[in-house]
Amino acid sequence: MKHKLELIYFKMRALAEAPRLLFHYTKIKYDDVMSWDYYGKEWSEVKPNIPFKQLPMLVVDKKHKICQSMAIMTFIENLAGIDITDPILNAKANAIMQSSQELFMPLNPTVNFATGEKFIKKRDDMMSFLISRFEDLEKAIKENDQKFFIYDEPRACDFVTFHHLDLSKMLEPSIIKKFPRLEKFLEDIMSIDSVRSYLENRPELIDVSVEPKLVIDGVPHLTGVKKT
Ligand SMILES: N[C@@H](CCC(=O)N[C@@H](CS)C(=O)NCC(=O)O)C(=O)O
Numbered sequence: 001m002k003h004k005l006e007l008i009y010f011k012m013r014a015l016a017e018a019p020r021l022l023f024h025y026t027k028i029k030y031d032d033v034m035s036w037d038y039y040g041k042e043w044s045e046v047k048p049n050i051p052f053k054q055l056p057m058l059v060v061d062k063k064h065k066i067c068q069s070m071a072i073m074t075f076i077e078n079l080a081g082i083d084i085t086d087p088i089l090n091a092k093a094n095a096i097m098q099s100s101q102e103l104f105m106p107l108n109p110t111v112n113f114a115t116g117e118k119f120i121k122k123r124d125d126m127m128s129f130l131i132s133r134f135e136d137l138e139k140a141i142k143e144n145d146q147k148f149f150i151y152d153e154p155r156a157c158d159f160v161t162f163h164h165l166d167l168s169k170m171l172e173p174s175i176i177k178k179f180p181r182l183e184k185f186l187e188d189i190m191s192i193d194s195v196r197s198y199l200e201n202r203p204e205l206i207d208v209s210v211e212p213k214l215v216i217d218g219v220p221h222l223t224g225v226k227k228t
Contacts, residue, residue, distance in 0.1 A: 003079070005030035006059040007072075008038050010225045011214045013167065013205045014108040015069040016056040021159040021189075022073060024198040026080035030058075036227040043225040070101060073156040082155060089150055096140060096149045097157035103133055103164040111170045112205070112212055112223045119209040123171055130168060130175055137161060138179045147188055154189060162189045170208045 007023075007030055009016035016032075023030050035055060039046045047053050052067040058075065059065055066072055077083045084090040107130065110122040141149055148158045165182055168175050176183055190196055203214040205223075213220040221228045 004061050006033050006038065006062075007031065007056055008033050008035055008059060009056045010035055010043070010223075011203075011216070011221050011228070012108070012112045012223050013203075013214065014112055015104065017163040017167075018156070018160045019056060019058070019069060019072045019076060020202070021162065021195060021198065022076045022080075022156055024194045025154065025159065025192060026076060026082065027194060028076065028080060034227070035225065042227075070097060070160070073097070073160060077156045082153075084150060084155060093150050093155055093157040096137070097160045099133065099136065100157070100161040100164050103130065103168075107164060107167060107171060111167050111208055115209060115211060127172070127175070130171075131178070134165070134168075134175065134179050134182060137165075138181050141185055142181050148185065154192070158185075158189065162186060170205065 005023075005028070007016055007019060009032070011034070020032065035043055035046060038059075050057060050067065051065050054067065056069055056072060057065055057067045058072045060075075066075055074083075084093050106122055106126050110119060110126070114122050144150065146152050148154045149161065150157065154162075162185075165176060165186055176186070190199060203216045206213050206215060206220060212223045214223055215221075
């Protein structure tokens, strides 16, 4: 059954990114909509009525509101019929997905919003955590001996991991270079045609650490939850 799918989010390269990547990989059509365009109101007015008061949220058939980016990822996997049915592999995939998702804070807000001295302090403070988690991820993919974290084809956990590793390059490009197997993983994801086409055309995130902006349809917009 075909559903109408609307992914509601803000101007940031953060938690809507893995759902977007998975939508493009599975070739499921969806609409990307900014919160203020969907509701016609400022975020502060909308927030109290969102099921878990944060975005992204996927609206299905104008009726069902699915919050929590990991729930959205699982839903897309199920919709595409690529869910992992083996209980052990499914649990391992969830462990990868959650471990990568824990990189969200403070990596994503720092890259999308922090500037100047604050950016440098946040970057330096999180470095040991990032390195430790990247070590764990590199070990997991090496032990698995497949192209991606579970199979030779990517699943939700791979796109969540991809997003955070990819974003780390904008925090400090040298970190990922310490992990050749993770770099190869990024290349393998980027070499999938539908994913590469999405990555080449998505809004560019510019002026990180100075005054971060997303370039949407050729126009730079300050990152954030406000219409500009
Ligand atoms: N656990 C949630 C976290 C969602 C989240 O932190 N959303 C942020 C943007 S990335 C947000 O809605 N910020 C605005 C606010 O909290 O008012 C998920 O994975 O979706």
